[in-house]
Amino acid sequence: MNELQQIARVDDKDLAGQASGAGAQALLAAIVAEEPAPAPRRRPLKRILPAATATAALAAAALIGPSVVNGKGTATSYASSAIEVWKEGDRWKSRIKDPFADPAEFEKAFRAIGVDVTLELEPASPRFVGQIFESGAVLRGKSGTSFFTVDQEPEGCALTSPGCTMLLSFSTNTAGQHFKVGRPAKPKEAYEDSALATTKSGSLAGYRVDEKTVREVVPEIEKRGLKVVYQIIDPNPNSYGFTMDPKRQNTRVGDDWVVWEAQEAQLGVVRLLVTDKRYDKNPVYGGPRDKVIKD
């Protein structure tokens, strides 16, 4: 041990764990919320505006992140490359800057402001982007109200268009909740929802597939530039509805099989619900499709 070490205010060993502390994490979040200088500016102007306004103060501006602190020692605002969160009255508002970010990034943001909320953005068919797929209490202690809304910026824009940003809002007394919300899907990403492809805004709009054969339907679908995948279904023998046996899904689908409905599977791909024989009732609807779907 030398004397110079003894006069040092602190040894690095004494600082173990500091990197994961609130201060270090707040600083990290604030720094990466800014674009690094040489990064190409590919983002739409709207998305970099908040950063650009602050850039005037350069380094100081790089650190504007979670700067306001409430009595509990947690920040009242947070910004990262994935999400911005701030308080407005009795609600938390957040702007999803990167809908494809790791869910851990959203969790980090909510943790920084002291809110026990988890958010998962799932790939969705266009109609389900911005829809709440699932919300509810996480079974781990505290829970609170979950009045949760999804909005668009600019107001009313289509969340599937590039200039449109998703805004989320929930009450400040929300606790112990999780939310799953639809986001635009990347090519080859399966949609989490099972939207009908045959309704007005679907990718087969104007074309009905129910009760037709695979032989009839597939050329019509391919004409529209779409690909087909199948889901082999098993109608419940005594009642409405059907089940799907994962083990049977590799079975080769015959041209004479019957199609009962088409769903959006992923970008440019529809999923046909099929059976190897004809049934009296459409198992998807428990009867004719028209009785259930009014377009």
Add this chain to the structure above:
Amino acid sequence: MSTQARTSRFEAVYTETYEQILGYAMRRCPSPEDAADVVAETFATAWRRIDALPHGDEARLWLYGVARNTLANHRRGQVRRQQRSAELNVDIAELYSRTPEGVAELNTIARTFRELSDDDRELLSLVAWEGLDNAQIAKVMGVSRNAVRIRLHRARKRFSQALASAGVTAHHFAMESA
């Protein structure tokens, strides 16, 4: 490198080196506010220059170099007071409150050390506090290894003489590279 890749890389380097850069700043700054400024500005600079940040242990040495320049600018009053997060202030102030500086302040060795020139003190500190060898110091300071060897030799000599004048027998501390 995509923005996502830059962010991941920066987060990894930040996590890996935060404690060392914080230690570097705390050992050299009289107040928690100054240390927080140096840490914040060092990492903000690293983020702005992420494409220039070297890989492996050289990232740490590079950051020491940035911290050193930041500290020098700070001493010259050229760094504006950073608008830091309150959490960072609280954490670093708490660390300062744990360190019994009073004892060190009265220590003749500490006083003599503080009276050295900035360059001599920094060289000896990089050896004793950051545990760097000549090659690593050369990277931090952006000079040749030979220059480090010569400057370090002179710094040690001056420190020994100053200690002798203050009535302290020169030990072998900070005389050898770590």
